[in-house]
Amino acid sequence: MTRVVLWTVLTVFFVSLFQATILTNISFLPAIPDIVLLVVLYVSFTNTSMTGSTIGFISGLLMDFLSAAPIGYNAMTKAITGFISGRFSGSFNMNKVILPVCLAFAGTFLKVLITAVLTVFFKKGIIPYDLLSSEFWLELIVNMACAPLVFGVLGLFPSLFTVDSRVAE
Amino acid sequence: MYRRRILSKSHLDIFALSAYLLISGLLLAFSTGGFALDFKSMGFSVMSGAQRGVFSLTSFVSGSITAVRELSELRTKYEELTEKLSDYELLQRNNVDIRLENERLKTLLGFAQTLETKNIFSQVVGRDPNNQYSGITLDRGSKDGVRKNMPVIAFQGSNIGLVGKVVQVGRTTSLVMPVFDYQCFVSVRFVRSRFEGLVNGQGSPDSPLIMKYVKKRAREEIQEGDVISTSGENYLYPKDIPVGFVSKIRGLEYETSLDIEIESIIDFSRLEHVFILDTTISAEGDD
Numbered sequence: 001m002t003r004v005v006l007w008t009v010l011t012v013f014f015v016s017l018f019q020a021t022i023l024t025n026i027s028f029l030p031a032i033p034d035i036v037l038l039v040v041l042y043v044s045f046t047n048t049s050m051t052g053s054t055i056g057f058i059s060g061l062l063m064d065f066l067s068a069a070p071i072g073y074n075a076m077t078k079a080i081t082g083f084i085s086g087r088f089s090g091s092f093n094m095n096k097v098i099l100p101v102c103l104a105f106a107g108t109f110l111k112v113l114i115t116a117v118l119t120v121f122f123k124k125g126i127i128p129y130d131l132l133s134s135e136f137w138l139e140l141i142v143n144m145a146c147a148p149l150v151f152g153v154l155g156l157f158p159s160l161f162t163v164d165s166r167v168a169e
Numbered sequence: 170m171y172r173r174r175i176l177s178k179s180h181l182d183i184f185a186l187s188a189y190l191l192i193s194g195l196l197l198a199f200s201t202g203g204f205a206l207d208f209k210s211m212g213f214s215v216m217s218g219a220q221r222g223v224f225s226l227t228s229f230v231s232g233s234i235t236a237v238r239e240l241s242e243l244r245t246k247y248e249e250l251t252e253k254l255s256d257y258e259l260l261q262r263n264n265v266d267i268r269l270e271n272e273r274l275k276t277l278l279g280f281a282q283t284l285e286t287k288n289i290f291s292q293v294v295g296r297d298p299n300n301q302y303s304g305i306t307l308d309r310g311s312k313d314g315v316r317k318n319m320p321v322i323a324f325q326g327s328n329i330g331l332v333g334k335v336v337q338v339g340r341t342t343s344l345v346m347p348v349f350d351y352q353c354f355v356s357v358r359f360v361r362s363r364f365e366g367l368v369n370g371q372g373s374p375d376s377p378l379i380m381k382y383v384k385k386r387a388r389e390e391i392q393e394g395d396v397i398s399t400s401g402e403n404y405l406y407p408k409d410i411p412v413g414f415v416s417k418i419r420g421l422e423y424e425t426s427l428d429i430e431i432e433s434i435i436d437f438s439r440l441e442h443v444f445i446l447d448t449t450i451s452a453e454g455d456d
Binding site (some may be wrong): 013016017018019020021022023024025031032034036048049050053054056057060061062063064065066067068069070071072073074075076079080083086115118122124125126127128129135136139 | 181182185186189190192193194195196197198199200201209212213215216217219220223224227294295296297298299300301302303304306336337344346350351352372373
């Protein structure tokens with residue numbers, strides 16, 4: 001598990017910088033895709049809930065440092081997302097398109113739900129998603145569109161992002 | 170035996186998740202409520218320093234690619250011009266580019282010199298990776314004299330306008346909350362009629378700013394296109410920095426104040442360079 005966590009954290013480190021420095025400056029993108037969320041979903045779904053919550057927590061923390069969001073916001077949302085995604089590990093066959101799209105859809109909605117719950121407990125600084133706004137739907141669409149690509153790229157390196165099942169047992 | 174192992178593994182998952190939730194909850198509580206140890210600031214210094222590195226690297230790579238492309242274009246043109254013995258054209262074009270860049274830099278320098286307060290010239294190196302937040306990362310930090318709550322302005326075309334304020338300072342970078350952010354409130358005044366109000370963003374640079382608490386009797390004296398600027402009342406923003414102009418006026422019968430939509434003077438999609446103002450020191454260096 002340690003190897004997977006280390007490689008995932010390293011990947012997320014560069015992905016979050018790519019997201020904050022390059023993707024945010026691409027004017028034709030309708031919304032910024034949450035690539036870090038997709039990485040967390042992939043790694044947790046192909047491993048266990050323990051791995052999922054760990055990489056979700058660390059990845060979210062890295063994102064918190066780059067964002068105007070209060071520290072802990074991304075850490076909490078992504079730890080829960082990783083945990084739940086990990087719980088479904090092995091339940092479905094890893095399809096190249098449909099499953100990544102469905103996971104991105106569910107992951108984005110889960111993020112919205114957790115954010116809404118957090119606004120109840122931490123009113124200051126947490127900005128809830130507006131389900132009626134175009135920003136939310138555009139983010140959902142770009143996340144779903146990017147998911148097959150991200151899952152495909154990460155799937156090329158199973159030795160880095162998947163714990164050997166024999167070792168895991 | 171197998172069941173017990175599965176059970177303990179399941180408990181370990183939940184234990185780990187609980188630990189992560191507790192830590193992130195504590196961090197959230199500290200960052201939203203204030204705490205002696207500023208984890209956010211420490212992490213921001215590290216991550217945004219790396220972000221600046223990535224920005225420099227991508228600038229270098231894109232600059233190199235552009236340079237290679239321009240080189241090949243120049244070579245083609247040179248061959249054409251050698252035939253015509255007109256190297257002069259190439260030189261003239263280079264001169265035009267240099268002159269344009271020179272003029273742009275001179276304009277910025279001129280603007281910087283016209284400012285009454287000490288200012289720190291800075292470049293935008295990144296934006297918020299979360300869609301619902303709108304932080305802008307600049308390439309100047311505490312090493313350059315940037316401090317929290319410093320106002321940030323920019324020049325676009327011949328206009329000066331308010332960008333926002335510094336909310337997080339790292340060693341070599343800082344994070345700015347722009348005026349269109351949900352959490353940004355600016356005390357403003359109409360330049361012509363002098364009525365006051367409070368401007369708040371709607372979270373997106375494409376959405377207009379909302380000006381509230383404008384007395385209803387101001388309705389007859391204000392009109393679309395009127396410019397509003399900072400009032401200087403809360404001492405956070407210097408007085409008379411233009412913020413935007415009126416795009417729509419709304420007023421309900423039963424309300425005592427008007428809601429006014431404001432179009433920001435700054436086009437945030439084109440924002441490249443900004444000036445961070447040190448309002449505690451004048452341009453001459455007086456405290």
